[in-house]
Amino acid sequence: MSILTPQPAGDSLPPPLTFSTSLFRQISPALYLERHLTHSPPTRPNGRSPSQCRDFTLTTNSLSHAHGSAVVRAGDTAVVCGIRGEILTVAPGDDPSRFESYHCPPTSATHACGSRGAGGASWGGLIIPNVELSTGCSKKYPLGPPGGLAQTLSDQLHELVNVTKLVSLDSLRIYDSDDGSGSSLASTKKIKGYWSLYLDVLCISLDGNILDAAWYAIVAALKSSRLPLASWNQTEERIFCQALLNHPISLRQSLPFTTTFALIPLPNSENHRKETAILLNDPDSYEEGEACEILTILCTTEFDPAQGDSPRFPLAGLRTRVEKIEKRGGWNIGLTQIESCLDLATSKAARYFQSLAKEQPAPL
Amino acid sequence: MTSSPLTPEISLNPLPQSDGSCQYTCPTSRTTILTSVNGPLEVRPKDELPNHATIEVIVKPGIGVAGVRETRLSSLIHSTLQSLILTNHHPRTLIQIVAQIVQAEDHTSLPLLLTPLLNCTILSLLIAGIPMRTVGWSVHLAVLQDTKKDIKGVEGQVFKLAKTGDGDAMETEGDEQIVVRNPNSEILSLAKSSHTLTFSKEGDVLLIESLECSQGSGGESADGQGWDITDFLKLAEEGKRICCEEGVEIVREALGDRKVF
Numbered sequence: 246m247s248i249l250t251p252q253p254a255g256d257s258l259p260p261p262l263t264f265s266t267s268l269f270r271q272i273s274p275a276l277y278l279e280r281h282l283t284h285s286p287p288t289r290p291n292g293r294s295p296s297q298c299r300d301f302t303l304t305t306n307s308l309s310h311a312h313g314s315a316v317v318r319a320g321d322t323a324v325v326c327g328i329r330g331e332i333l334t335v336a337p338g339d340d341p342s343r344f345e346s347y348h349c350p351p352t353s354a355t356h357a358c359g360s361r362g363a364g365g366a367s368w369g370g371l372i373i374p375n376v377e378l379s380t381g382c383s384k385k386y387p388l389g390p391p392g393g394l395a396q397t398l399s400d401q402l403h404e405l406v407n408v409t410k411l412v413s414l415d416s417l418r419i420y421d422s423d424d425g426s427g428s429s430l431a432s433t434k435k436i437k438g439y440w441s442l443y444l445d446v447l448c449i450s451l452d453g454n455i456l457d458a459a460w461y462a463i464v465a466a467l468k469s470s471r472l473p474l475a476s477w478n479q480t481e482e483r484i485f486c487q488a489l490l491n492h493p494i495s496l497r498q499s500l501p502f503t504t505t506f507a508l509i510p511l512p513n514s515e516n517h518r519k520e521t522a523i524l525l526n527d528p529d530s531y532e533e534g535e536a537c538e539i540l541t542i543l544c545t546t547e548f549d550p551a552q553g554d555s556p557r558f559p560l561a562g563l564r565t566r567v568e569k570i571e572k573r574g575g576w577n578i579g580l581t582q583i584e585s586c587l588d589l590a591t592s593k594a595a596r597y598f599q600s601l602a603k604e605q606p607a608p609l
Numbered sequence: 610m611t612s613s614p615l616t617p618e619i620s621l622n623p624l625p626q627s628d629g630s631c632q633y634t635c636p637t638s639r640t641t642i643l644t645s646v647n648g649p650l651e652v653r654p655k656d657e658l659p660n661h662a663t664i665e666v667i668v669k670p671g672i673g674v675a676g677v678r679e680t681r682l683s684s685l686i687h688s689t690l691q692s693l694i695l696t697n698h699h700p701r702t703l704i705q706i707v708a709q710i711v712q713a714e715d716h717t718s719l720p721l722l723l724t725p726l727l728n729c730t731i732l733s734l735l736i737a738g739i740p741m742r743t744v745g746w747s748v749h750l751a752v753l754q755d756t757k758k759d760i761k762g763v764e765g766q767v768f769k770l771a772k773t774g775d776g777d778a779m780e781t782e783g784d785e786q787i788v789v790r791n792p793n794s795e796i797l798s799l800a801k802s803s804h805t806l807t808f809s810k811e812g813d814v815l816l817i818e819s820l821e822c823s824q825g826s827g828g829e830s831a832d833g834q835g836w837d838i839t840d841f842l843k844l845a846e847e848g849k850r851i852c853c854e855e856g857v858e859i860v861r862e863a864l865g866d867r868k869v870f
Contacts, residue, residue, distance in 0.1 A: 345826045396680040403677075404719070408820045410827035410834070498832045537692060545835060566835030568821040573685060575692035576743075576813035580845050583817075587838050 274535050279511050282523050291320075291529060296589055298504075298527035301461070301597075305469035305604050312490065313470020317462040320529060321452035326462035328470045330440045332419065332484050333371070344371055344439050345414045347407045371417055374402040374444040376459060383451035383530065398456060402446070405460055405543065408569050409501045412442070412467060416495040419484055421477040437477035438484050442467075442494070453529035456541060460503045465601055470494055501545040501568050502597040504590035507536035508577055522577040526589055538574035540583065542567060542590040546598065565591045615790075615855075617728070619863040621736055629737025632711070633729035638721055638793035641712040642729040646737040648704030656703065661696040663703045668726065671710040678717055683708075685723065686730060689807060689816045693731070695740040704739055706730055714794040720803040721794060723818060724749040727807055728856075732863060745815045746856025747807040748848050751792040751800035752836070754823055768847070788844065790851065798824065802836055806848035810857050817845070 270277050270290070281290050288294060299320035308314035311327035333344075347370070376398040378386045386392060391399075406412070419438040444466070446459045471493055473486035507528035511521045524540075525532055533539075547564045565587060572578055617636050624630035627645035634641045649662060656663045666683040669675060686708070694704065708726050715721055727747040734741060769785045789796050797803060801823050807816035819841065821834050 346824055347827055393680055393684055396677045397684050400677045400681040404820065408822070410825055410831035412827055413829060414826045495829075497827070498829055501835075539688075547833075565838070566833065567819075567838055567841060568835040570817050570819045570841070572814060572817040573688040576809055576815055578814060580814065580842055584838055584842065 270531075274531065278509055278532065278535050282509060282511060287523060289525060290531065293527075295523055296526050298589075298593055299529075301458070301600070303461070303465055303600055303604055305465055311466075311470075312472055313466045313468075313494075315462045315465035315469060317458050317465065319454065319458050319527070321450055322455060322458050322529075323449040324455065324458045324462045325447045325449060326459070326466040327445050327447070328466050329443045329445065330470075330472045331443065332438050332475060332486075333441045334438045334484060335436060346370075347410050347414075370407075371414060371439055371441045372403075372406050372412060372444065373441070374406060374446065374463065375399050376402065376446045376448070376455075378448050378451065378455075382448040385530075386451070398446075398459065401456060402444070402459060402463065405503070405569070406444075406463075408543065409497070411464065411496055411501075413495045413497075417442070419475045419477065421479070435477075438475070440472055440475070451530060453531070453533045454505050454527050457503050457505050457527065461597055464496075464500055464502070464597075465604065467494055468496055468500075468601060469604070499545040499547050499566075500598060500601065501543050502594040503541055503543045503569075504586075504593045506540040506542075506586055506589075507532055508538035508540070508575065509535055510537050510575070510577065524578070524582060524586065526593075536574070538572065538578050540578055540586060541569070541571045542583075542587060543569035544587065544590050544594055546591050546594045565594075616859055616862075617725075619732060619859075621732070621863065621867075627737075629733045629735070629739070631729050631733035631736060633725050633732065634712075635725045635791055637791045637796075638714050639712060640710075640714065640721060640725045642708055642722075642725045643711050644706060644708045644726075644729045644733045646704065646706050646730075646733045646739065648737065648739060649699040649702030650705060652701060652703035657701050658696075660700045662694070662699040662701075664690055664694060664696065665703060665705045666690065666730075667705070667707045669707065669709045671713050671716050673716075678719065682719065682722060682726060685816070685818070686726060689727065689745070690730065690734070692815065693741050693743065693745055693809075694734070695742055698740045706734070718794065718797070720749060720805055720818065720820070720822070721797065723747070723805045724791065727816070732860065735860070735864065736867070743809045743811060743813075744857070744860060745807050745809045746852040746860065747805060747816070748851045748856065749791050750804045750806065750844060750848055751789045751797055752802045752804070752844070753787040753789060753796070753799055754801040786840065788847070797822065804841075804844060804848065806845060806852065808849050808852035808856075810853065812849050812853050814845070814849075 278290065281288055301317060301319040304316045306314055307316055308327050312330045313328040315326050317324050376395050378395045379388045417440040418436050419440065420434040421437050444463050446462060448455060471490040473490050474492045475484050475486045478485045505527065507525050508522050509525060509532065511523060528536060544565050544567045570583065615636060618634040620632045622630055623632045624645050628647050630645040632641065632643045652663050664687060666687040668679040668683040670679050708730060710716065710722065713722060724747045731745055767787060767789050769787055792800060803820055803822045805818040809815055823834060825831060
């Protein structure tokens with residue numbers, strides 16, 4: 246005899262627990278993302294498809310006091326990069342070749358050079374990036390000394406500068422102005438100093454994927470920057486600058502750009518052993534919070550001369566060279582997925598390149 | 610000079626007071642790392658997670674005070690271990706990992722330090738009995754720039770990979786690239802690119818940190834650097850083989866009769 250007879254499914258059931266979408270988004274981000282991504286076709290909460298990146302805008306030279314600057318906005322991530330050139334005088338005993346090489350092996354000389362008051366130039370050579378997040382850009386990063394993310398980003402950007410060898414370090418030389426002899430050969434001139442470039446990246450608003458935005462801002466700012474023409478004055482024995490800013494920083498021809506992907510795990514109820522996951526291009530901070538793996542690809546695209554200089558999409562006549570791959574976190578991204586991500590990275594790099602080419606250089 | 614042995618020197622539990630510790634010396638670069646793992650410990654209320662253990666990784670530099678580079682290293686190790694350690698087995702606790710760089714050729718070089726740090730950390734986690742999903746092993750590979758150059762002291766560590774000829778000029782350079790395992794800083798300074806690859810025992814990719822590292826003064830001379838993705842995939846397959854076969858063997862031998870697997 247059973248008292249507990251199953252109730253007919255009807256009015257006696259308690260009303261299903263319902264809450265608004267915004268509440269669902271707040272209380273269970275993992276489930277909220279999963280519901281969106283298991284939809285067919287998969288759509289992210291922000292309306293993008295998994296492989297779609299955010300539109301970005303670029304404004305260069307908006308800061309009047311910096312030698313070069315760029316504001317990049319991708320979705321709700323906005324960063325400002327300002328470039329400030331400072332003069333590093335070469336002391337008589339210094340070996341200038343040390344300054345002109347990326348990845349120079351550490352010697353006792355470089356350690357000694359670091360103590361000479363050139364700020365961060367000790368371990369970084371002539372180009373020193375720094376990232377600041379503590380401007381109320383996100384509620385996760387309160388005001389205070391730079392936290393783990395800001396330090397990691399600064400180091401990553403510094404590594405990117407070194408890996409890409411973006412700036413031609415020869416162009417940062419400051420020569421002795423030997424007007425009398427008239428020899429204009431670079432080899433005969435004496436190097437009296439260097440421009441050291443401080444790349445300060447300030448995050449105004451942080452909504453994920455700050456590395457791509459910061460790197461793009463740095464490339465755009467370097468491309469737009471103009472240094473004053475500096476030379477050594479023999480009578481005063483000092484380096485003097487002209488008031489006009491007309492000395493551009495020479496960069497590489499093929500500019501490298503980074504693309505970041507985040508991997509969101511989708512717990513699959515039918516198959517417990519192999520859980521599926523989905524890769525999202527250009528994640529925002531909500532998606533980054535749930536991501537278990539981050540993949541960053543740095544690549545350059547070269548347009549085949551045979552195809553003319555107007556590259557068409559998708560990827561006609563593009564040759565891709567990878568310069569850095571960083572994958573951290575879980576175990577779901579396989580090597581085949583990296584290969585397919587590279588195609589997306591290539592098209593994004595091409596887009597970056599085009600938008601940078603459109604940007605007018607500042608009038609001399 | 611005899612060819613240096615391939616296997617790293619591992620000494621387990623050099624610190625008897627910690628839950629697990631390990632000292633690891635890279636066979637070629639002599640980079641020595643000492644790690645200690647303590648856990649599960651009581652966690653600070655600020656870092657407490659309701660259904661996971663908090664992992665804390667502290668990298669202590671060999672010289673000077675910890676800086677930006679050490680923060681980056683510890684965040685890389687942290688994100689790798691996050692996926693390896695079964696953090697839901699000890700919720701609301703702390704697993705603290707301290708890695709001290711004892712000796713290094715270049716205290717600022719990320720590629721040279723990352724592989725010993727990861728391997729040493731994983732071994733000491735095993736000793737400490739922290740529940741882990743699987744075991745990983747890391748290998749550092751350097752692709753050399755100049756194939757003609759004579760390299761000394763690394764006889765056992767060099768292997769060659771066929772290169773995919775992409776285009777015209779490449780084929781004259783020769784169709785092989787020379788890869789050196791666990792390079793020291795001298796070899797790394799000759800290298801074209803450096804790849805730190807970490808694979809789990811099952812062959813899943815845990816960490817990739819690959820970067821172009823050729824020397825130069827930049828600007829237009831840097832155009833055309835980098836590598837083709839097919840070359841990278843081949844290299845990664847080779848790295849996978851090394852990690853899954855030799856790496857697992859090294860772990861097994863080092864642990865010996867300790868029943869931790």
